[in-house]
Amino acid sequence: MKLKEYKKQILVIICIFCVLIAIGLIYMTYMLDRIEANTNNSIKTIVKNDANTLKNKITEQKAILQSVTNEILSDNIVDKNKIFEIYEKSEVTSKFIRMGIMYENGLVLTNDGYEVDYSKEIDNFFSNNEIHISENRKSKIDGEDINIYSQAITLDDKKIAILLIVKTASYKDIFSNKIFEGEGFSYIVNKNAEIVVNSNTDRGTGNLIENIKEMLIGSSRQRFIENEEKIKQNIINGVSGTRTLQTKFGKLYMAYEDIGINNWAIVSFVPAKAIAGEVNRALLTTFILSVIVILTILAIFIYMFINDIKKQKQLYEYAYIDPITKQGNIYYFKKVGQEILKKENLTNKYIMILDINRFKMINRAYGYKVRR
Helix, strand or coil: CCHHHHHHHHHHHHHHHHHHHHHHHHHHHHHHHHHHHHHHHHHHHHHHHHHHHHHHHHHHHHHHHHHHHHHHHHHCCCCHHHHHHHHHHCCHHHHCCEEEEEECCCEEEECCCCEEECHHHHHHHHCCCCCEECCCEECCCCCCEEEEEEEEEEECCEEEEEEEEEECHHHHCCCHHHHHCCCCEEEEECCCCEEEEECCHHHCCCEHHHHHHHHECHHHHHHHHHCHHHHHHHHHCCCCEEEEEEECCEEEEEEEEECCCCCCEEEEEEEHHHHHHHHHHHHHHHHHHHHHHHHHHHHHHHHHHHHHHHHHHHHHHHHHECCCCCCECHHHHHHHHHHHHHHCCCCCCCCCCCCCCCCHHHHHHHCHHHHC
């Protein structure tokens, strides 16, 4: 086989190898996209479950407050000690840390003997008779993070507000951050994206959208700003969604879901590194399988190529090599002669043919090597 033909086959193998590599890269890209999509969907599902759990918890706590105020109104209980007895003898104590009675001047008396001044926030508690849930705040008694459930009622033509206080930590326990090895962090925000509850005080307070913009870097920040209004509207309208963010803390997956109560939504963030182990294992498995497939196919082609070379060599020897002398036979002579006639200028060149009688004696006596 001519060297030119070998080069062609080698080139074909190289092309096939490059195609296989390209297919492998395309598949890897596809797998990365699928992992990204599945990660977002998984986080979205987890956040939705958190939202449902929070909704059930808040609904239960509102129902408890409603039952307390209904009992006060139905029995027309005006004495503060008897009101506190309702708290002490019911299941309320297992859900809340204390009870308070707020008067129209903003003074709050608690069941455990404290007096607290909320005169600057009266409007928040007496604006209507609906149950109101405060945002996350520091307790004026012990400095703990709390949320206040309140409902204004009228007794003997006097308005009071019944307060039930819950630790904010009871909401934090619902968040599913533990499944991300503590790397994730979550917020409950109102319709203006103001933080009501945050699972990690180190991650900031105030307005969530502004906090996110401060975390973002590069083109991710620009894309977020371009979609800022859409994200706000989604939160306001209770539309769930996910985003992937590049921040100074690294890559974050963001998911938000409406709770369905008090115009609140839950927003969770999970660092990519928290799920990197699973992703890396999937990518490693995919890479190994791709390499095995590529090497297997390549080995098949190499085997076919080597086998073809051997067959070509055998056919060449059958056609042009004398089996005894291992030299070119008459067909080889004709083949080479035709090539010379086509290429060479035959001026002043001769062909000599010798016919030596009994030359076989030389072969038999001294062997074919001496004869040559």
